[in-house]
Amino acid sequence: MNRRKFIRQTCLGCLGGGIVPLVLTNCQSTHYATGTIEANGIVVPVSEFTYLKKEQTVIRPYILVQNDTLEFPIYVYRFSENEYSALWMKCTHQGSELQASGDHLHCPSHGSEFNNKGTVSQGPAEKNLKSFPVTVSDGKIKIDLRQS
Known part of the structure; x- marks a missing residue:
């Protein structure tokens, strides 16, 4: 795996991991x-x-x-x-x-x-x-x- 591909995959994983809890928390309706x-x-x-x-x-x-x-x-x-x-x-x-x-x-x-x-x-x-x-x-x- 080249450096560019590694950075792209790693960054997307970090962003996705940070967004998932927010989405799940907001799925519960008020x-x-x-x-x-x-x-x-x-x-x-x-x-x-x-x-x-x-x-x-x-x-x-x-x-x-x-x-x-x-x-x-x-x-x-x-x-x-x-x-x-x-x-x-x-x-x-x-x-x-x-x-x-x-x-x-x-x-x-x-x-x-x-x-x-x-x-x-x-x-x-x-x-x-x-x-x-x-x-x-x-x-x-x-x-x-x-x-x-």
């Missing part, structure tokens, strides 16, 4: 759930985290809760059956709507990133995301919008 507004916040069924795939129940790691009365969606991440985080999807840098990508949120405007608990992992944002208390009971996830 699930939007419409929450019901109640006196103290918004409610969504726990069942929004599950779906059937080839006759097996699969659990989503996160959902985006929306309602016409909300300016931005709420990212709800599932840590366990009874532990969730609920984060306002508004970047603390300049107020752009964030994009969910698995266990983190990304700001398309200036590149800030936040983890699934709302902590800044990459600037320019300096403040963590607004989070809401979450309780689980009777098959419902209740997000208290009064507090942060």
Whole structure:
């Protein structure tokens, strides 16, 4: 094998190996759930985290809760059956709507990133995301919008 052919094959392999994980991560579609507004916040069924795939129940790691009365969606991440985080999807840098990508949120405007608990992992944002208390009971996830 000559040098040129070796470099071409090696570079293509490296590029392909770096792109495959990104493509696979983005193959999982984001699930939007419409929450019901109640006196103290918004409610969504726990069942929004599950779906059937080839006759097996699969659990989503996160959902985006929306309602016409909300300016931005709420990212709800599932840590366990009874532990969730609920984060306002508004970047603390300049107020752009964030994009969910698995266990983190990304700001398309200036590149800030936040983890699934709302902590800044990459600037320019300096403040963590607004989070809401979450309780689980009777098959419902209740997000208290009064507090942060």
